[in-house]
Amino acid sequence: MAIQSIRLFGDPVLRTPAAPVTDFDKELRKLVKDLTDTMLDAPGAGLAAPQIGVGLRVFTYYVDDQLGHLVNPSLDLSDEMDEEGEEGCLSFPGLSYPTPRAIRAVAKGFNMHGEPVTLEGTDLMARCFQHETDHLDGILFIDRMDPEQRKLAKKAIREAEWFGTPAPTFKLSPHATHGKAL
């Protein structure tokens, strides 16, 4: 198991477009394993490499008991939309909002061995492919919401305890202070 820490909204890596994978090597297989382990541990339905700080076009998914990954994805989307489906993101803990997405998606790309793969998804699977491919372009689900939902989401983000809290710079004394302020 190689569980990585998940980057939260505000981290610039989530707004940085990821680079195509060119080497289908041992490093890539380790990345797919780290993404899979981290996604299952969270737990989440999908995870994109930038969410663990890696700027490569790779994501994993675990939807309807189907576990997989895709490298260098490109999508063909249906015109038909699901306007109401709730969506969340591991980089925005605890928040989910109706987010418009195409109902069907065909995702083409490669597996970690460099073999071409075509995946077809509807509903949640299609939503997952779109959400994760967006991550690889630096696009986040708040960008896909209608303006009213986005306003609500941004307010909730500002109020979320995980947002914008700087890392503590002090160390706790290992010695008991018997209630005295220091």
Ligand SMILES: [Zn+2]
């Ligand atoms: Zn996400």
